[in-house]
Amino acid sequence: MTSSDTYQGLAVTTPVSLMFGRFSDAATPLLYARTLKELLAQSGLQKDDVDGLAVSSFSLDPDPAIALSRSLGLSLRWFQDVNLGGASGGIALNRAARAVAAGDADIVACIAADNNLETGFQDLVRDFSVASRDGVYPYGAGGPTSVFALLTKQYMQETGATREDFAALCAGQRENAKTVPHAVFNEPLSPEEYLASRMIAEPLCLYDCVMPVSGAEAFLVMSEERAQALGLSYARVLSSIEAHNTHGDEASPLSGGWATGRDRLFANAGLGPDDIDIIQTYDDYPAVSILQLEELGFLPSGKGASQLATSTHWQQKHNTSGGQLSCGQAGAAGGYLGLVEAIRQLTGQAGAWQRANVRHALVSGYGMVVYDRCLATCATILAAQESL
Template identity: 50%
Template sequence: MMGRARQSYDGVVLTCPISVPYQRYSIDTAHWWIATALRQALKAAGVLPKELDGFSVSSFTLFPDTPVGLTQHLGLSPRWLDIIPMGGASGVVALRRAARAVQAGDADIVACVAGDTNHIDSFRSLLSSFSRFAMDASYPYGYGGPNANFALLTDRYMQEYGATRADFGRICVAQRANALNYPAAIMKKPLTLEAYLEARPIADPIALFDCVMPVAGAEAFLVMTEDDAVRRNLPFARIGGAIERHNAHSEDPIQLRGGWTVDLDQLYGMAGSAPEDMDLVQTYDDYPVISMMQIEDLGFCAKGEGADFLRNKDMTITGDFPHNTNGGQLSAGQAGAAGGFIGLVEALRQVTQQAGPTQVKGARKALVSGFGMINYDRGVCSSAAILEAA
């Protein structure tokens, strides 16, 4: 069912992309990581904490703190406060909410921050209480976590569409090549397709380099009016369009498509552009099959043709289809909910020509997609945005 025409995001911009370098393990709290990213974003904009009137937070490991508690601990007094508990979809969803708040005058400057810590037992603790579905359906049997779930999905995708492990490997190998240019990436060693194919199995058909590595870290950006960004002399990106969709295609027996398919025409329609106009693409990439699924669902090729499409593409920074230009989560690391921000923050750097060693030459339009909250057998949340150079 089509709703009313979507209002544009004219007059609202993104600025001050911040990535706090990731650590494999950390003794610091999520609170510390979020505070560090926030401080850096405000400093970059020349904004005092008391001037910040909007605050959006995404985190899995903030408990027992809350975004409400953070306002007190960090000395903030926002008139607009949000929490986005949507995992890998959270970056674009935070952007959408914040942009509308600024557009409506409910806030002048919104800091969107995602951060998580990674203690030795953080992942086990997260799994044990992730969702009621997971607790009831899998955890009592000693089965838990995304590796096994995405192994089933990957296997079904391969059977359905004829993709091979090498097809997924090309995504991982290209992202590692990109990560070698990104100073903050956790993975520092080159990866060959041969090494990918020979890696130790994790959950058939998934092997070591298909799996995202949990880390500690934080990402942030600011949302404000274009007039404010110009006045502050800040490089900024405009929002061509943005969508989100939850629990799409629930009738599918296994998830081989996501919610992007429902609203894709509106996304490109808002931006007045098409897939071929994008200078780079940042997909949510906890497993390569998910990236391939997004490339299809975002309109670059038909469903099931992702492997064929990518066989003819160079996904590195200097290639004809730059994808996950800082290595994505598969090579830079997954800092919890910040995994939903890493692609968006990198895209903001790209279209404002601030990406440094990962810069795609002449990048003016970037497509970012998010995918989050696997609830036993499928990711429930999906989002996407098009960022444009000023």
């Protein structure tokens, strides 16, 4: 059985994005309750119809994730705690789709939600992992931005990428966000403003750094038959890959692992990079997006930054809601944001920022910087319902 066979007849539907502000002291389970309520309202389902749940959060402590089944009053046949940060969305979808295909669940709600207390992010990064606590955090206590500053600097050294390239990417994404209601930042950002902004960890300035917020992203996975019976617009899963600690023995952190699964990803989808209409990359920092676009074969290796910077075509098709750099980082480090946006675009629900003729979307993720790089990598190709 090929990957594409596995996903036959499966629908991903009901994109939900809820923003609760930069800071919120609402308990995370309450954010889950509001998000589930929204999924049910938009889908016409009853709570008892949901028999599978995938959750992604960094702010549930001291509760284990399964405590949500009790607090939400859900009796489940299938449950997954997919706490993989920026790779959570694609991996939750992959596992939920396989569960529905196997008959382990009929309707899976996939939800990523986090509150953001005023000291929440600081508390998270201070003790994110033993390796980070002992070997990274004491060196300036800059959090993940320190690690990604070094990664970005190395990328610039090896490729000749410039801050002007990153300025163009950030300004372009901000342009994409101007009509997106759940964006935190949707006012214009000029490259000049970017270049004049204060440094956080050189070469990363204020506008390079994603802002943690309180919020949630969610979607439903079910059979196409069920989605049609409910009258829901849906997207289809064509192919999905994940990889973890792929190049762990290499000193350089610049290879994330997408390239090792890229050929399989496209082959299982029966598509190539030129067939993809929109791409959502995980953009906690600009260089991370560029690494994904290069490894996945959309941009030539080492030249992605300059090509992206000079192309309005790329601005139109990449991170169409403005990405995390505009929408903020909510729910397991924003790991669902690109996927929810792709579902929205493929089902024609993006409102004023809807792109025309979106038939195929690729979403990639990158998460869990426990020391000098992220350990979880994923990519998923989705198709519009009518692209059969």
